[in-house]
Amino acid sequence: MYKILVMFMVFTVSSVSAMEKSGGHGSHNHESHNHSASESANGSDIAFPEKMFSEFISDLANVQIVIVDVNGMVCDFCARGIEKVLYTDDAVTKVRVSLELGKVLIAYVSSKKVDFEEIKNIFLSNGQNATGYIIKKI
Numbered sequence: 001m002y003k004i005l006v007m008f009m010v011f012t013v014s015s016v017s018a019m020e021k022s023g024g025h026g027s028h029n030h031e032s033h034n035h036s037a038s039e040s041a042n043g044s045d046i047a048f049p050e051k052m053f054s055e056f057i058s059d060l061a062n063v064q065i066v067i068v069d070v071n072g073m074v075c076d077f078c079a080r081g082i083e084k085v086l087y088t089d090d091a092v093t094k095v096r097v098s099l100e101l102g103k104v105l106i107a108y109v110s111s112k113k114v115d116f117e118e119i120k121n122i123f124l125s126n127g128q129n130a131t132g133y134i135i136k137k138i
Contacts (some may be wrong), residue, residue, distance in 0.1 A: 048103055056096050056105050057138050063093055065136045066106045066114055072128035073102060081126045110137070 048067050057065065073079065079097040082104060090113040096105040101128045108114060116133055123130040 016058070018093050048098075048101065048105065052096075052098070053105070054109075059138055060094060060107055062110050063107045063138050064110055064114065065113065065138055066108060066119065067134050067136070068104045068106065068119060068123070068127050069132040070104055070130055072104050073097070073099060073104075073115060075099070078126065078128065082123065082128070085122055085126060107138075 014044055015120060025085075053065075057063075073082065076099070082097055083095045086092050086104075086106055091109045093109060094105075094107040098104070106135055114129070114133075119133065120130045
């Protein structure tokens with residue numbers, strides 16, 4: 001019984017240590033999953049598929065949509081973390097994360113002054129990099 005307890009404690013300490021080193025995401029890290037270099041830092045590669053965009057805005061009116069290009073968003077945990085943080089802002093009415101595209105759609109009330117530095121800091125605090133954005137008024 002003593003051997004089993006010791007093995008369990010070693011495993012637990014090892015697991016916690018690995019999680020701490022990886023930022024709490026288990027055994028993956030964001031640096032090893034960066035998206036391709038073709039993503040633009042100036043917002044020129046921010047296109048979002050029209051069908052997905054249309055579905056996102058179908059129940060929205062009088063808002064501004066910010067399409068953010070993101071590096072380092074690789075798992076569902078990343079996506080849910082971003083959504084959770086963005087929804088703490090009362091000016092955010094809807095969020096859609098596309099892990100496949102490395103993009104996030106954020107619907108803000110029309111009166112919100114969008115500050116890309118603020119958006120970049122939100123993503124940075126979650127372990128990703130916002131590299132570009134465009135705004136569309138609806």
